[in-house]
Amino acid sequence: MSNSPNSINAEAPQDSALSTAAITLFGIVGPYSFLVSPVVTGQMAGQLDWSAGTIGLIMGCELAGASLVSFPAMRLLRVLSPRTVALLATVLFILANVASSLVTSVELFLPARIVAGAAGGVLSVVALVSAGRSANPPKAFAYWSGGQTVAAAVGLLYLPDLFVHTGIGGIYGCLAAAAALSLAVIAGFGNGLLQSLSGGGERHNLKAARWVLVAIFGFYVAVGGAWAFVGIPGAELGFTDAGIGILSSLAMTAGILGSVFASHVGGKAHHNRFVIASYLLLVLCLGVIEFVADHMVFAAVIVLLQVLWSFLLPLLLASLADSDDDGNMVILSNMIIGGGAALGPMLAGYTIDFLGGYGAVATEGGIILLLSAAAFARSQALAKGAAIQAPSSSLSHG
Incomplete structure (x- = not known):
């Protein structure tokens, strides 16, 4: 694999345990509701008696929010550091998930999930960019992917037991708590701006x-x-x-x-x-x-x-x-x-x-x-x- 002088890897600092932890944890938290969507959608249908169309709309809008936020995130990372962007997105993610855990009407639940999806999408973007800028991208992306795989497996096994005691709100409360705890490693994200080649670079x-x-x-x-x-x-x-x-x-x-x-x-x-x-x-x-x-x-x-x-x-x-x-x-x-x-x-x-x-x-x-x-x-x-x-x-x- 080549390493061009202009590559985002070229300016990357040496990897640390803190940066690896940040990439892994925020890489899990951001998209987690999608990783365990089979049990989440099943609980929505059983507990709230929502139709398949309504559940599909909610999951689709949340996924759209997580995906389409890539464009504004691209702009944000030109004017704010990854650490700052992650901090702002985490606060919004926590608030949206707390709201999701407290409401059961579609009219309130849907916008809360859209906001949570967008905030989680920003966290995913920051984790991906940080992994790409690391000294060893294959290793960083492996932690990012491996963390999601293990966390999803655990969720698929144990979330049904959690739902028995908490209902659907349990997963969103846990996500809010996990995001808050992940702030302990947010310093693992870089504090410098992404370079831009729009000024004439090749x-x-x-x-x-x-x-x-x-x-x-x-x-x-x-x-x-x-x-x-x-x-x-x-x-x-x-x-x-x-x-x-x-x-x-x-x-x-x-x-x-x-x-x-x-x-x-x-x-x-x-x-x-x-x-x-x-x-x-x-x-x-x-x-x-x-x-x-x-x-x-x-x-x-x-x-x-x-x-x-x-x-x-x-x-x-x-x-x-x-x-x-x-x-x-x-x-x-x-x-x-x-x-x-x-x-x-x-x-x-x-x-x-x-x-x-x-x-x-x-x-x-x-x-x-x-x-x-x-x-x-x-x-x-x-x-x-x-x-x-x-x-x-x-x-x-x-």
């Missing part, structure tokens, strides 16, 4: 960064859609809903292994080979999930799918940070991830409705993954070309 890697964004989007659409309906082939093998839930939680917990591995191999000589190999293994996993007839093999492949997911994502984000001259593309990745995470299950659902069976989803996911891999390969080819052109360009302007 974006040598802009095309490469855009292709990495395409790869990340395709990755989320394919894997997110396949994961959302993995219970269908599981049920055909005889797994109960509870069994699928336990297997999914165990797989997500095992996913931390992928993040740990990514933190060690990311940025090394064979970085790109690991990325392409992971894509191919993911395609293979989707095929095996559809055609396997053995319970143990199915369970093993589900675990492998999550490990590969947690391994590949930090490598893609690290490649994006390496190709991003001024940080804008890393900021936009928050919106790209949110869009892919939303589109994947929707596309897979329509595929099942119109084509029938999980096989169509697996085939569709495999094709999208191969296209995503091609986009990544294209980005790396462009990055190499930019690395060659950058020195000659700087000489010609000297």
Whole structure:
């Protein structure tokens, strides 16, 4: 992987335990309601008797707030430090979640969730940008991804028990408390402004960064859609809903292994080979999930799918940070991830409705993954070309 002089990594300080903690904790808190959305939406339906359309509207608006806030966050980070932006967003996040825990009418709950989604989106942006500016982006993104994976697994297992005692408000009260506690490590975020190249600097890697964004989007659409309906082939093998839930939680917990591995191999000589190999293994996993007839093999492949997911994502984000001259593309990745995470299950659902069976989803996911891999390969080819052109360009302007 190249490290251009203009890269956001070039000015990064050495990583510290405090910065890693800030990236990890705020990376969990910001999007957490989406990470555990299956149990949250189920509780909304059971406790509040809201229709599926109402619940979908609430979750969709919250996700839209978290994604679209990337644009104003990009502007804010040019005039305020990441630490200041995170502090302001955390205060707003706490207030919105406290409000969410106290109201049960849609008229009040919906705007509270939109505000919470936007504030959480800003926290996600700050965590992503800070990881991209770190001395070791693959390691920072691995902690960001791994923290989300483990926290989601814990939430899926234990939130139903919490809801028995607190109702739906329990998760929002916990999120407010978690955000308040996370302020203890907010100093881990940088106190300097992001550089801007709008004043005439050259974006040598802009095309490469855009292709990495395409790869990340395709990755989320394919894997997110396949994961959302993995219970269908599981049920055909005889797994109960509870069994699928336990297997999914165990797989997500095992996913931390992928993040740990990514933190060690990311940025090394064979970085790109690991990325392409992971894509191919993911395609293979989707095929095996559809055609396997053995319970143990199915369970093993589900675990492998999550490990590969947690391994590949930090490598893609690290490649994006390496190709991003001024940080804008890393900021936009928050919106790209949110869009892919939303589109994947929707596309897979329509595929099942119109084509029938999980096989169509697996085939569709495999094709999208191969296209995503091609986009990544294209980005790396462009990055190499930019690395060659950058020195000659700087000489010609000297």
